[in-house]
Amino acid sequence: MAVSANRLELLQIADAVAREKSIDKSIVIDAMADAIQKAAKSRYGAETNIRADINEKTGDIKLQRLLEVVENVEDFGTQIDLKGALEQNAAAKIGDFIGEPLPPMDFGRIAAQSAKQVIVQKVRDAERDRQYEEFKDRTGEIINGTVKRVEYGNVIVDLGRGEAIIRRDELIPREAYRYGDRVRAYIYDVRREQRGPQIFLSRTHPQFMAKLFQMEVPEIYDGVIEIRSVARDPGSRAKIAVISNDSSVDPVGACVGMRGSRVQAVVGELQGEKIDIIPWSPDAASFIVNALQPAEVAKVVLDEDAARIEVVVPDEQLSLAIGRRGQNVRLASQLTGWDIDIMTEQEESDRRQAEFVETSKVFGDALNVDELVAQLLASEGFSNLEEVAFVDVDEIAEIEGFDEEMAAELQARAREYLERQESELDEERKALGVSDELLGIPGLTTAMLVALGKSEDKILTLDDFAGCVADDLIGWTERKDGESTRHAGALDGFDISRVEADEMVMAARLKAGWVTEEDLNPVVEEEADADASEEAEASSGPINVIEGVAL
Numbered sequence: 001m002a003v004s005a006n007r008l009e010l011l012q013i014a015d016a017v018a019r020e021k022s023i024d025k026s027i028v029i030d031a032m033a034d035a036i037q038k039a040a041k042s043r044y045g046a047e048t049n050i051r052a053d054i055n056e057k058t059g060d061i062k063l064q065r066l067l068e069v070v071e072n073v074e075d076f077g078t079q080i081d082l083k084g085a086l087e088q089n090a091a092a093k094i095g096d097f098i099g100e101p102l103p104p105m106d107f108g109r110i111a112a113q114s115a116k117q118v119i120v121q122k123v124r125d126a127e128r129d130r131q132y133e134e135f136k137d138r139t140g141e142i143i144n145g146t147v148k149r150v151e152y153g154n155v156i157v158d159l160g161r162g163e164a165i166i167r168r169d170e171l172i173p174r175e176a177y178r179y180g181d182r183v184r185a186y187i188y189d190v191r192r193e194q195r196g197p198q199i200f201l202s203r204t205h206p207q208f209m210a211k212l213f214q215m216e217v218p219e220i221y222d223g224v225i226e227i228r229s230v231a232r233d234p235g236s237r238a239k240i241a242v243i244s245n246d247s248s249v250d251p252v253g254a255c256v257g258m259r260g261s262r263v264q265a266v267v268g269e270l271q272g273e274k275i276d277i278i279p280w281s282p283d284a285a286s287f288i289v290n291a292l293q294p295a296e297v298a299k300v301v302l303d304e305d306a307a308r309i310e311v312v313v314p315d316e317q318l319s320l321a322i323g324r325r326g327q328n329v330r331l332a333s334q335l336t337g338w339d340i341d342i343m344t345e346q347e348e349s350d351r352r353q354a355e356f357v358e359t360s361k362v363f364g365d366a367l368n369v370d371e372l373v374a375q376l377l378a379s380e381g382f383s384n385l386e387e388v389a390f391v392d393v394d395e396i397a398e399i400e401g402f403d404e405e406m407a408a409e410l411q412a413r414a415r416e417y418l419e420r421q422e423s424e425l426d427e428e429r430k431a432l433g434v435s436d437e438l439l440g441i442p443g444l445t446t447a448m449l450v451a452l453g454k455s456e457d458k459i460l461t462l463d464d465f466a467g468c469v470a471d472d473l474i475g476w477t478e479r480k481d482g483e484s485t486r487h488a489g490a491l492d493g494f495d496i497s498r499v500e501a502d503e504m505v506m507a508a509r510l511k512a513g514w515v516t517e518e519d520l521n522p523v524v525e526e527e528a529d530a531d532a533s534e535e536a537e538a539s540s541g542p543i544n545v546i547e548g549v550a551l
Helices: 005-021 025-044 082-088 109-135 206-216 251-256 258-269 284-291 315-322 324-336 345-367 371-379 385-390 393-397 404-432 436-440 446-454 462-466 470-474 498-512 522-540
Strands: 050-054 061-070 079-081 097-101 142-151 154-158 163-166 182-193 196-202 225-233 237-244 274-279 299-303 308-313 339-344 476-480 483-487
Touching: 025 050, 025 109, 109 182, 109 196, 142 163, 142 206, 154 182, 163 182, 182 206, 206 225, 206 237, 206 258, 225 251, 225 324, 237 251, 237 284, 237 324, 251 258, 251 274, 258 274, 274 284, 284 299, 284 308, 284 324, 308 315, 308 345, 315 324, 315 339, 324 339, 339 345, 345 371, 345 385, 345 404, 385 404, 393 404, 404 446, 436 446, 436 462, 436 498, 462 498, 470 498
Parallel strands: 061 079, 163 196, 237 274, 308 339
Antiparallel strands: 050 061, 061 097, 142 154, 142 182, 154 163, 182 196, 225 237, 299 308, 476 483
């Protein structure tokens, strides 16, 4: 069958559009068919059910009016009775659709314009779907593109098969692009939005630097060296922690390269950003000491529950450890995930002296002893009255100048003071209205109950406490952009770990009847049931199954 010029032109147009928009040709053909259907409806009536088919090989256009097969015809324009349908198709039945051929039609100007809009919209939707499907799984990759335009500081990048945007805050400071410039960036997000797929690029993302190192260092690409964490102050300075899975490979040396060639390639891409390459360590203290390079660290004190560390540096190293505008310590904190407090040796000495004086004063007032005795207790490592009251009396008697009689007297005074303090706290608890039921919760002291009663949430009853979570009691820390914000809990200031807080809350829920021991230990019963079923199977002998029937 010969193909007419118009039909051939139709196929050529569909093929050209498909190639230009990088979509399947059948999608363009279907869009044309939809457009013809819409134009035909405007000719034959919007209520008419019309189907248009375009042959992808010949370009023939076939128009049909679809009639639904029904028992009683109510609308002759859309329905046909079973008798009439059987005359056209012997296999027709109620609910089927019978197609009646329609004569070819000439499109008017308005119909053609409407058809064009349908085709354009369908092709645009298909192009958007293609772009989203192509880039949705490429998040985390580095991509190259050409600057198409710059709008209000945001850079629009032509990726060849799509467009992406680098927002102003994702550009390295003092970085300027013009039309036609080549740009390399990191795909950090791909979203399907009403206006089409949005591909967001970044040159400030920490993983952009990590991917650049992966491209420059073959050992990282091969997995011999791992990048554990990255912290950046874009355009200024960065720190990257690396570890080697092969003891014969130096991770820092491999990343630096011969005469610094590898790291300089990354520095050049990042507009001269200085990069500190840090050896990663599973030991938090060692890792943090490494992260604070080039400063030297004299001592560290870790608080694992609060993820906080105190770092003591020599006086002359303080400015180096903190860095310009706090940059060095801020990057070290981002790299390690710990809050870092830096102090000089002199500041630490002054603080310890202040703590010694304060502890001595507490001992002197509570035990009614002179300053020398109080200082001896503090210098021997006793930090609170509970330690004095409840340690073995021999530990106190061993202090130079003390004897057993004096040790026993000091313990008696300490216990008497604590009992008096406990009585006062209990009176305060009752005045606040804190329930007696909370007294039986393991780990909760009277001082804690007073703190609960004074808290912002007024935790007064057993149900109040059972409804808490660990964060409500010990507080929590939020990290955002490398900065930490501490939110206080009702029992902030008491030496309670998260595990202990969870145990106290669970004990309250047990006591309140919210949960039972069986709820907390269901595994025992399940294991018993499993054992019983195994025994039953063993006693019943083997089971044969033939075609799904157990014999």
